[in-house]
């Protein structure tokens with residue numbers, strides 16, 4: 001499958017004003033709690049974030065989830081598994097390589113590719129140099145072996161992925177993960193596309209932890225808050 005996505009701006013995780021930031025941080029804390037309660041195991045918990053289409057907020061959401069988990073004193077590794085249109089390294093202010101493709105092709109070691117961030121307990125493996133075969137790389141036994149090795153050193157591994165309905169890259173990762181979170185975005189996502197994503201995930205027997213509605217209407221969110229005591233622009237079911 002070809003990747004027809006266009007570059008879609010930058011990933012924002014700290015560009016909100018103060019009152020918005022408070023609401024967003026609270027929403028991510030709620031998401032964090034839901035993840036902690038949903039994935040019960042002692043060793044490393046592996047979470048894949050994906051969505052049906054492009055620009056629905058996968059990277060923004062996964063970066064913020066990783067930060068939120070790290071702030072709760074978990075040792076977190078964020079892996080940029082969007083090997084095609086990777087942007088997340090820019091958000092962290094780090095280089096794109098060495099990263100996943102460098103490790104998988106033997107051009108760099110794991111130790112060289114894990115980069116610290118300004119957030120305590122949060123480390124990143126960026127996408128790495130552009131490779132002609134991202135799907136094959138992510139589905140390879142070498143990738144599985146790499147994740148098994150990384151599991152030994154972290155409490156959580158958060159994997160950001162490309163859109164499932166456009167390229168198949170996320171599927172092998174979703175299969176090996178302990179849970180998958182599907183992001184949908186107001187005005188972009190459709191029921192038809194979401195249905196297609198959920199069917200693909202069901203087919204490979206991935207465990208879907210839930211959906212995150214990104215960019216929810218603020219006025220409707222306020223009504224939601226009044227009725228259900230849930231605040232913020234992101235709602236997690």
Ligand SMILES: Nc1ncnc2c1ncn2[C@@H]1O[C@H](COP(=O)(O)OP(=O)(O)OP(=O)(O)O)[C@@H](O)[C@H]1O
Nearest residue numbers: 008009010011012053054055056057058059060215
């Ligand atoms: N809730 C939001 N409010 C405002 N801007 C947002 C919100 N969520 C995402 N964005 C912006 O929308 C753009 C796309 O978001 P992001 O890169 O997180 O999506 P994505 O699903 O990872 O995209 P891609 O499919 O290209 O990887 C970015 O510029 C991001 O800053």
Ligand SMILES: [Mg+2]
Nearest residue numbers: 058059082161
């Ligand atoms: Mg992305």
